[in-house]
Amino acid sequence: MASAVLVFLLCLTAGALTTVHGEDPYLFYTWNITYGTISPLGVPQQVILINGQFPGPTINSTTNNNVIVNVFNNIDEPFLLTWSGIQHRKNSWQDGVLGTMCPILPGTNYTYHFQVKDQIGTYMYYPSTALHRAAGAFGGLNVHSRSVIPIPYTLPLENDDFYVLINDWYTKSHSELRKLLDSGRTLARPQGVLINGQSGKTDGKGKPLFTLKPGRTYKFRICNPGLRTTLNFRIQGHNMKLVEMEGSHVVQNVYKSLDVHVGQCYSVLVKADQEPKDYYLVASSRFLKGEPMMATALISYEGGKGPASPELPKGPVGWAWSLNQFRTFRWNLTASAARPNPQGSYHYGEINITQTYKFVSSANKVDGKLRYAINGVSHVNPTTPPKFAEYFGVPEKVFKYDVMSITPPAEKITKVTVDTNIRNVTFHDFVEVIFENHENTVQSWKVDGFSFFAVAVEPGTWTPEKRKNYNLQDAVSRHTVQVFPKSWAAILLTFDNAGMWNIRSELTERTYLGQQLYISVYSPRRSLKEEYNLPDNSPLCGIVADMPKPKPYNQ
Structure with a gap:
């Protein structure tokens, strides 16, 4: 026992090491959250760093790995990280949102422990509290396929795998932006766009972000952790073969550019088959009034001669183009996923729908201040996480279930009510969810x-x-979907993961001002086979802070 504890401590000290256990392998990370001053758009400003890095470090894991991240909060505000796209089977305690966790208080630490169970693909993490996402603390999270599982393309070499984080950016601090929202105003137009934390220049004199060897094929993992802006990504002179999105292998179509909506990730293969010289990566804003904002970054061929052409590839125009691109995305039914069974063996189209949920977005003022809502209800987080209230058996002291109707009226919703929005759903139901957008913005x-x-x-x-x-x-x-202006989106899913889970607008301003809800997927069996116990290291807050912990599940 003592030797096991020693190994654990050594791994925490090292930062990110793999150890050998009888169960699935463990990865250990220690992250120090601090403020720092950098100038992403040429203006010095406060950002949030992880181990001194902006963006934060990349987590490289493999299917079924246990990921341990010890987060030390050394900023002056409560803080949480959410792991976007990681399903946390039976473990909503690690989701990193205020409905299921107490925040990490300043000067304290919390150790996340989750398993990337039966998943592959490209994901990311970002802060979920107090508009911290506007200050950074985001990064990439890879889940590589196990070596025994074939993938539907030749895997690039280990060092030929690049993360590209593209996001909109404001020169105001997150606290200044939060004050704008708290005062009833909106964030308005961002000041710029970043690629891996930099805006770039088009004079051809910058340091290359990546170096390519002629003839090799590279994987680019592209994610948008931004606040509100869809971005179009393209590579000067090169095609991109789409191979994976948000955990699914896809039909391998070739694209000149890709619209990456907020919260989305794509993996593409790019062959270094052009004249050996420099080329630009380009990320430009979509669906904003005025001229598109743009960021660039250089890629350089090894041994190449000559600067990148100053003539940048142009981005698309209009949201119909983006809609048509969505229609080309198809699941690769011949490929295995994280397990050795074909993805297409799950015939979702043959399952009867047990319930339809229709979620209509709306906005209006409450007490003179702007709020965003779903079906007229704008969510507010109570001081006690609703999941804790459920677990301790006192939900009635914190919230009421089902304050929101799932069948809103056909006419335009104008009234907005502020409340804690928790929807009680039936474990294992196969449901249809409709997201309807009556506004003029892309969601x-x-x-x-x-x-x-x-x-x-x-x-x-x-x-x-x-x-x-x-x-x-x-x-x-997948786990995100865009909805175009005056449009709708339909998704089908099975509520097969017990816990309390967040459904939210990925546009951070909207989430902060209430456009989210939680679904309580409750298992009456109270069994470890269906849901884990509250972790022993979880801080308690609100009315449960001084309550004795309930008897844990034991089987």
């Missing part, structure tokens, strides 16, 4: 704890007759 929605099938994104208003247009064969299994 992006995230479901924690599950992957879903994005079966349709269409203009207009949803009606049951629209089901005939669903893709019931090879819709991509």
Whole structure:
């Protein structure tokens, strides 16, 4: 026992090491959260660093690894990280949102422990508290396939795998931006766009972000951890072969550029088959008024001669282009996923829908201040995480279930009510969720704890007759979906993961001002086979802070 403890402590000290256990392997990370001053857009400003890095370090894991991240909060505000796209099977305690965790208080630490169970793909992490996402503390999270599982393409060499984080950026600090929202105003237009924390220049004199060897094929993992802006990504002179998105192998179409909506990740293969010289990576804003904002970064061919051309590839125009691109995305039914069974063996289109949830976004002022809502309810986080209230058997002292209707009226929703929005759902139900957007902006929605099938994104208003247009064969299994202006999106999923899970707008301003809810997927068996106990190291807060812990599940 003593030797096991020693190994654990040594791994925490080292930062990120793999140790050998009888169970699935463990990865250990120690992260120090601090403020720092950098100038992403040429203006010195306060950002949030992880181990002194902006963006934060990349987690490289393999299917079924146990990931241990010891987070020391050395900023002056409570803090949490959420692991976007990681399903946390039976373990919503580690989701990193205020509905399921007490925040990490200043000067304290918390050790996350989660398993990337039966997952592969490209993901990311970012802060979920107090608009901290506007200050950084985001980064990449890879889940590599196990060596015994074939993948549907030749895997690039280990050092030929690049992360590209593209995001919008404000020159105001996160606390200044938060004051704007708290005062009832909006964030307005960002000041710029970043690629891996830099805006770049087009004079051809910058340091290359990546160096390519002629003839090799590289994997680029592209994620948008931004606040509100869809970005188009392209590589000067090169094609991109899409191979994976949000944990699913896809039909390998070739693209000149990709629209990456907020919260989304794509993996593409790029062959270094052009004239050996420098080229630009380009990320530009979409769907904003005025001229698009743009960031660039150089890639350089090893041994190449000559600067990158100053003529940058142009981005697309209009949201119809983006909608048409979505329609080209298809699940690769011939590929294995994290397990050695074909992805297409799950015939989701043949399962009867047990419940339809329709979520209509809206906005209005409450007491003179802007709030965003779902079906007229704008969520507010209580001081006691609702999941804790459930676990301790006192939910009635913290919130009421089902304050929001799942069948909103056909007419425009104008009234907004501020409340804690928790929806009670039935374990193992197979459901249909409709996201309907009556506004003129592009939206992006995230479901924690599950992957879903994005079966349709269409203009207009949803009606049951629209089901005939669903893709019931090879819709991509993913965890985010965009909804275009005056449009709707339909997803199908099974509530097979017990716990309490967040459904939210990925546009951080909207989430902060209430456009989110939690679904309580309750298992009456109270069994470890279906849900883990509250972790022993979880800090307690609110009304449960001084309560004795309930008897744990033991089987």
